Amino acid sequence: MTERTEPLVELRDVKVHFPIKSGLLVDRTVGYVYAVDGVSLSINAGETYGLVGESGCGKSTLGRGLLRLVEPTDGEIVFDGIDVRSLKGESLRRARRRMQMIFQDPLSSLDPRQSVESLLIEGLKAHGLADDKAATGKRLRETLEAVGLPASALRKYPHEFSGGQRQRIGIARALVLNPELIVADEPVSALDVSIQAQVLNLLEDLQNERGLTYLIIAHDLAVVRHIADTVGVMYLGGLVEEASSDDLYREPMHPYTRALMSAVPVPDPLVEDRRERILLAGDLPSPTNPPAGCRFHTRCPWAQPTRCADERPALRDVLGGHRVACHYAEEIAAGRIRPHEVEPELVRPDDGGAPGDTGELIPTP
Amino acid sequence: MSLLDVRDLSVVFQRRGERPFTAVDKVSFSVEPGQTVGLVGESGCGKSVTSLAIMGLLPQRGNKVTGEVLFEGANLLELRPDDMRDRRGRDIGMIFQDPLSSLNPVIPIGVQVAEVLERHQGMDRRKALREARQLLDAVGIPDPERRLKEYPHQISGGMRQRALIAIALACKPRLLIADEPTTALDVTIQAQILTLLKQLVDETGTALIMITHDLGVVAGLCDTVNVLYGGKVVERAARHELFARPRHPYTHGLLNSVPRLDSVRGERLHAIRGSVADNIPWTEGCAFAPRCNYVVDACLEGAPPLEPTATGGDLRCNNPVPVEVTVP
Ligand SMILES: Nc1ncnc2c1ncn2[C@@H]1O[C@H](COP(=O)(O)OP(=O)(O)OP(=O)(O)O)[C@@H](O)[C@H]1O
Ligand SMILES: Nc1ncnc2c1ncn2[C@@H]1O[C@H](COP(=O)(O)OP(=O)(O)O)[C@@H](O)[C@H]1O
Ligand code: SF4
Ligand code: SF4
Ligand SMILES: [Mg+2]
Numbered sequence: 237m238t239e240r241t242e243p244l245v246e247l248r249d250v251k252v253h254f255p256i257k258s259g260l261l262v263d264r265t266v267g268y269v270y271a272v273d274g275v276s277l278s279i280n281a282g283e284t285y286g287l288v289g290e291s292g293c294g295k296s297t298l299g300r301g302l303l304r305l306v307e308p309t310d311g312e313i314v315f316d317g318i319d320v321r322s323l324k325g326e327s328l329r330r331a332r333r334r335m336q337m338i339f340q341d342p343l344s345s346l347d348p349r350q351s352v353e354s355l356l357i358e359g360l361k362a363h364g365l366a367d368d369k370a371a372t373g374k375r376l377r378e379t380l381e382a383v384g385l386p387a388s389a390l391r392k393y394p395h396e397f398s399g400g401q402r403q404r405i406g407i408a409r410a411l412v413l414n415p416e417l418i419v420a421d422e423p424v425s426a427l428d429v430s431i432q433a434q435v436l437n438l439l440e441d442l443q444n445e446r447g448l449t450y451l452i453i454a455h456d457l458a459v460v461r462h463i464a465d466t467v468g469v470m471y472l473g474g475l476v477e478e479a480s481s482d483d484l485y486r487e488p489m490h491p492y493t494r495a496l497m498s499a500v501p502v503p504d505p506l507v508e509d510r511r512e513r514i515l516l517a518g519d520l521p522s523p524t525n526p527p528a529g530c531r532f533h534t535r536c537p538w539a540q541p542t543r544c545a546d547e548r549p550a551l552r553d554v555l556g557g558h559r560v561a562c563h564y565a566e567e568i569a570a571g572r573i574r575p576h577e578v579e580p581e582l583v584r585p586d587d588g589g590a591p592g593d594t595g596e597l598i599p600t601p
Numbered sequence: 602m603s604l605l606d607v608r609d610l611s612v613v614f615q616r617r618g619e620r621p622f623t624a625v626d627k628v629s630f631s632v633e634p635g636q637t638v639g640l641v642g643e644s645g646c647g648k649s650v651t652s653l654a655i656m657g658l659l660p661q662r663g664n665k666v667t668g669e670v671l672f673e674g675a676n677l678l679e680l681r682p683d684d685m686r687d688r689r690g691r692d693i694g695m696i697f698q699d700p701l702s703s704l705n706p707v708i709p710i711g712v713q714v715a716e717v718l719e720r721h722q723g724m725d726r727r728k729a730l731r732e733a734r735q736l737l738d739a740v741g742i743p744d745p746e747r748r749l750k751e752y753p754h755q756i757s758g759g760m761r762q763r764a765l766i767a768i769a770l771a772c773k774p775r776l777l778i779a780d781e782p783t784t785a786l787d788v789t790i791q792a793q794i795l796t797l798l799k800q801l802v803d804e805t806g807t808a809l810i811m812i813t814h815d816l817g818v819v820a821g822l823c824d825t826v827n828v829l830y831g832g833k834v835v836e837r838a839a840r841h842e843l844f845a846r847p848r849h850p851y852t853h854g855l856l857n858s859v860p861r862l863d864s865v866r867g868e869r870l871h872a873i874r875g876s877v878a879d880n881i882p883w884t885e886g887c888a889f890a891p892r893c894n895y896v897v898d899a900c901l902e903g904a905p906p907l908e909p910t911a912t913g914g915d916l917r918c919n920n921p922v923p924v925e926v927t928v929p
C-alpha cells in the first residue's frame with residue numbers, strides 16, 4: 237500500500253482541554269476535561285493511521301482538533317508543511333478542502349431535508365468549485381459511482397437509504413472535494429456486520445485509486461487492525477502505544493493494549509475456549525481528574541511501587557519504531573515483572589456529583 | 602421437558618393505516634435447564650421482539666402475538682398480566698442493553714434490588730437490604746454498603762449493568778434473558794460483564810438466552826446458537842458446529858465478512874452484497890435470496906422449510922453451503 241513515506245500530517249504535543257464552567261452570573265472555570273493531553277504522531281502520505289481506545293479517551297476530539305473543528309489548546313499541527321493552527325480565513329478554508337471528515341452516524345450527520353445532490357453540492361459551493369454546471373454534474377456522478385451508488389440517488393433524500401448506503405453518501409460528501417486526508421470517526425460502528433465489510437472494502441479501494449491518507453478512529457480493534465498500517469492506542473487523552481498494525485497485534489507491549497486485545501471476543505469457539513483474559517479492575521477514570529503519574533496505574537496489573545504512580549511515562553521507541561509509554565515495557569515483555577491483582581477503584585460518571593446521602597438504609601441494630 | 606419451549610411464535614405489528622408487519626415469523630426454539638442459547642442476527646431481524654414476546658413485555662396495543670411460549674410446560678402467552686408479572690423477576694430475569702433506562706432514576710440502587718426480594722420472596726426491608734448488599738458484592742460492585750444508597754446516575758455504565766444483573770438474579774430465576782447486555786459498554790468492561798455472567802450462570806445453574814449481534818460473544822458463551830434472518834430462524838447448531846461448518850449462506854457470509862483480530866492481514870473482506878432492504882417477503886421465497894450467492898430457482902417459490910441436519914441442528918435453505926467450502 238505504501239510507496240511514499242513522507243509524513244502528510246504531524247502532530248506535536250497536541251492538547252485539547254475543555255473548560256468546565258460553573259456559576260450563574262459569571263462563567264467561572266472550575267476545571268478542565270483533559271480530552272487530549274499531549275499527543276504526538278505522524279501520518280504518512282497514502283497510509284492509514286488507526287486510532288483505537290475506549291469511549292471518552294479522546295479519539296474524536298483528536299480528530300476534530302486536527303481539522304480544527306475544535307480549537308486545540310496547545311501543540312503543533314502540520315499538514316503538508318502548513319502550520320494548521322496559524323491558519324485563518326481564506327487560507328484555513330483552502331486547507332479544509334484538503335482535509336475531510338466522515339462521521340459515525342450517517343443519518344444524524346446528514347441534513348434530512350437536503351437531497352443527496354444538494355448535500356454534495358454544498359461543499360463544492362463553499363469552496364467555489366460548483367460554478368461550471370456541466371462539470372459539477374459530471375463530478376457528482378463520478379463521485380457517486382466511486383462509492384457504489386447509482387446516479388439516480390442524487391434526487392433522493394437520506395432517509396430513503398439504508399444505513400450502509402447513507403454511510404456511502406457520507407463518504408461521497410467528503411470525497412467530492414477531492415481531499416488528500418480523510419478523518420473517519422467510527423465510520424462503520426453504526427452499521428450491521430454484513431454492511432461493515434462493504435464500507436471497509438470501499439474505503440480501501442478509494443485509497444488505492446486516489447492515494448488518500450486516512451486517520452481512522454474506531455473502538456473496534458479488529459476493524460482497525462484490518463484497515464490500518466499504523467495503529468495508535470489511546471488511554472485517557474494520551475497515546476500509550478504505537479506500532480505497525482502487524483507488530484502491535486503480534487506483540488502488544490503496553491499493559492493497557494494487552495488487556496484491550498485480550499478483551500475482544502473472537503468469532504471462533506476454539507480460540508475463545510483457550511483464551512486467557514486480562515480482566516481490568518474497575519472503570520475508566522474521569523478525564524477531568526486523570527490519575528497522576530502513569531494514567532493507567534490505577535488499573536494496571538503490572539504497576540510497580542516506584543515511578544508508576546508519580547512519573548508520567550513518555551512514549552518512547554522501544555524497538556524499531558514500536559513506541560510504548562510504560563516505564564517497565566521491557567521488563568514486562570521479558571516476563572521479569574508478573575501481573576498481580578488490582579483492587580477496583582470506583583469512578584463516578586460525572587466526577588464530582590456529590591453522592592446523594594439517603595441516610596442509613598440498613599438500620600444498625 | 603425443556604425449561605422453555607417456544608413454538609411457532611409470531612409477532613405481527615399493525616399500525617392503523619399501515620400494512621401489517623411480521624417482525625417475528627413462526628420462531629421455534631427451546632432452552633434446557635442450565636443451557637446458554639444464543640439468538641444472533643443483524644439489526645431488525647427480530648431478536649428483541651422475540652424476547653419481549655416471551656416476557657410479555659410488548660406494548661398492549663398494535664401487535665398480535667401467536668404461537669406458544671411454554672415455560673416448564675405452562676403457556677406464558679395465556680397467563681393473566683398479574684401472573685406474568687409474578688413470573689418475571691421470580692422465574693425469569695431480564696437484562697437489557699441500556700441499564701440506565703431499565704433502572705429507576707429516583708430510587709437508590711439498594712432499594713431497587715431489595716424491592717425485588719420483598720415482592721417475590723416476601724422478605725422484610727431490613728433482610729432484603731442485607732441480601733441486596735451481598736448481591737452487589739457478588740456481581741463485583743466495590744464497596745457495596747455505600748453503593749446501596751446511590752442512584753443509578755452516580756455509578757458508571759458498567760456498574761449499572763452489574764446492578765441490573767444483581768436485580769435480575771436476585772430471586773435465582775431459572776431463566777435469564779440478556780438482550781445485548783454489553784453492546785453499550787467498552788470492550789474491557791464487556792469482558793468483565795461477560796466473565797461475570799458466565800460465572801454466575803455456572804454457579805447458579807440458571808439457563809441463559811443471550812441476544813447479540815456479536816458473533817464473538819456467541820462463540821465464547823453459547824451452547825446452541827439460533828441465527829435469525831428477517832424474523833425467522835434460518836440456522837440452528839451447536840456452537841462448535843456452527844462456527845466450524847456454517848451451512849446457511851447468510852451465516853457463512855456473516856462469519857466471512859467480519860474482520861478478525863487473529864486473521865491474516867491484508868486480505869479483502871468478503872462482504873455480503875446488498876442490505877436487508879433488499880429482502881423479499883418470506884411468502885414469495887427465501888428472504889435472503891436477493892443477497893445470496895447460492896440462490897436456486899426453488900428459492901423464489903415460497904419460504905424454504907426449517908429442516909433437521911445430520912449434525913443435530915436445523916437449516917432453512919434450498920442450497921446450503923457445501924461442507925467442503927466451509928471447512929477452512
Ligand atoms: N413497537 C413496534 N411497532 C412496530 N414495529 C416494531 C416495533 N418494535 C419492533 N418493530 C420492528 O420489528 C422488527 C424487529 O425488531 P427487533 O427490535 O426485534 O430487532 P432486533 O433484532 O432486536 O434488532 P437490534 O439488533 O437493532 O436490536 C424491526 O423491523 C422493528 O422495526
Ligand atoms: N465539546 C466538549 N466540551 C466538553 N467536553 C468534551 C467536549 N467534547 C468531548 N468532551 C469530553 O472529552 C473527552 C474525550 O471525548 P472524545 O474525544 O469524544 O472521546 P472518544 O471519541 O475517544 O470517545 C470526554 O470526556 C468527553 O466527554
Ligand atoms: S508505567 Fe507502570 S502503571 Fe503504567 S503501564 Fe507501565 S507498569 Fe503499568
Ligand atoms: S434458500 Fe436459497 S436464497 Fe435462501 S439462503 Fe438458501 S440458497 Fe440462498
Ligand atoms: Mg468518539
Ligand SMILES: [Mg+2]
Pocket residue numbers: 648649650780781
Ligand atoms: Mg434489539
